[in-house]
Structure formats: structure tokens, C-alpha cells
Amino acid sequence: MTVPQSFEVRLERARMLSPSVRELVFSRLDGNPLNFVPGQWVNLMLPHEGGELKRAYSIASAPRGESSFEIAVTRVAGGPGSEHLHRLVAGSRIRAVGPSGLFTREAGDRSPALFVGTGTGVTPLRSMIEAALAAGSDAPLWLLFGVRHEAEILYREELERWTAEHPNVRVFVTLSRPTDGWAGRTGYVQVHLPMVWAELARPDAHVYVCGLERMVKAVRDLCRKDLGIDRKHVHQERYD
Ligand SMILES: Cc1cc2nc3c(=O)[nH]c(=O)nc-3n(C[C@H](O)[C@H](O)[C@H](O)COP(=O)(O)OP(=O)(O)OC[C@H]3O[C@@H](n4cnc5c(N)ncnc54)[C@H](O)[C@@H]3O)c2cc1C
Structure with a gap:
């Protein structure tokens, strides 16, 4: 397991992935590679009212032995950390x-x-899938991904490419607030989990769940109580 280090980073570039999510690509100033295991996160120290805020962000890219890495930040209205990162200009350290x-x-x-x-x-799930594919995995890598609106489907082209190129990758997107014209799944991820689990039909599979507490708890309970999945096979990360 990697040991946390303190290091300076520079914002290389940024783009909006959706109306409320900004992707930021940082690189270490010391040029050393960021060695991490897919799923891990970094703390960013952000200036705020004369002091410093500490905010955690999952590493969205796979480990590639490079000094650069990506994160994606949801803008939380009135949230000092996320608003700072949405304003940050390229070159900032x-x-x-x-x-x-x-x-x-x-x-x-x-x-x-x-x-x-x-x-x-x-x-972090994107990091795990990208790393597994780069390592040549042919194990089932299925993603159940929930957002509110169609415009909030992050990494959409990449997810479509993965499913087209890798038979072991399947992606199930569900919208909790769909508008007319969306013909796909609707409702919370919890609604679709039993069907997806049944279709996967691999009792030995591990479940990795990440997001806000309410969803994580609901999915964890569903996995353990209703689907009978071994607790050691249910891995979770909560953002709040
Ligand atoms: C291990 C870990 C990894 C994280 N990774 C990410 C990440 O990759 N991307 C990311 O955007 N955030 C991530 N977060 C959340 C992040 O650390 C901050 O909490 C978030 O950016 C809000 O900070 P703020 O200062 O803007 O608002 P605050 O005033 O500190 O928080 C306000 C409220 O925002 C809500 N909130 C927090 N995160 C989110 C979110 N992602 N989407 C919607 N509402 C949220 C919570 O309910 C919180 O109480 C992670 C948190 C943890 C603990």
C-alpha cells in the first residue's frame, strides 16, 4: 500500500464534463510519478479566508506512472472547496x-x-476500470451509473467506447430526473441493482459503490440483506 506524501501540484488544464462537474488535470511539480492504487484519493489544500481548507478528491485517472492525474469536482452551491476548484486557472499551484x-x-x-x-x-470506478483494461483483464467489469439528467452522464463517449471495444465491459446508466426523449433506464441505482446483479450471475463478484452517503448506505444494505452478498465483497466510499 502506498504511503501518503505531501507535494505541490500545478493545474495543467481543465474542462467541464457536465454543467456542474469540472475535470481538472494536475501534475506534480517535482516531476515524480503519482503512484497509487485505483480507487484512492488525494487531499487538496485550498486557500480560504486567510486559512486553508482540506478537501478529498478521488483520482479519476488510472495509475500510469506519470506525474499527472485527473480529478472531477461537482460544484456544490456555496461550497468553498468545490467553488474554488471551479474557479482555479491553469498554472495555479x-x-x-x-x-x-x-x-x-x-x-x-x-x-x-x-x-x-x-x-x-x-x-474512482473509472480509474479501476481503466486500470483493469490496461492490464488486459477479461473479467466482467460492469458499471451501474446514476445521474439526475442526461447532460450529467460523465465520460459518456469513453464509456461507450469501452463497451464497444471490450465484451467484458457493460454500462447501465439510469437517470433519476429524466426528460422527454430519454428512452433508457430511470430511477435510482438501487432500483436496477437486483436485475443487474441477477444478470451478472456471478456470486463471487465484488461490488464497489461510491457516492453520497444516502445512496451508498441503500446499496450496501441491499447487497447484504436482499442479495446476500458477502460483506467482504462489498466495498464502499462515501463523499459526505
Ligand atoms: C474520500 C472522498 C473522496 C471524494 N472525492 C470527490 C470527488 O472525486 N469529486 C467531488 O466532487 N467530491 C468528492 N468528495 C467530496 C469533497 O471532498 C468535498 O466534500 C466537496 O467538494 C464539497 O466541498 P465544499 O467545500 O465545496 O462544500 P462543503 O461546504 O464542504 O460541503 C457541502 C455539502 O456538499 C455535499 N457534497 C459533497 N461532495 C459532493 C458531491 N461530489 N456531489 C454533490 N454533493 C456533494 C455534501 O452533502 C456536503 O455536506 C470526496 C470526499 C471524500 C471524503
């Missing part, structure tokens, strides 16, 4: 501490996986 976290899946892990994420909770 901040301090980071990490990587940290036990919500991990090694790139070489060959066990089947069902990933469940909502909003930016998909980012």
Missing part, C-alpha cells in the same frame, strides 16, 4: 497530500466486479 484510501481494486485483480456510482462517485 496548490499543495496535495496523498494518495490515501482503502477503497481500492488492484489493476491485476481478475475477479468479476460490479461498480455502482452516482455523480462524481463514478471517478
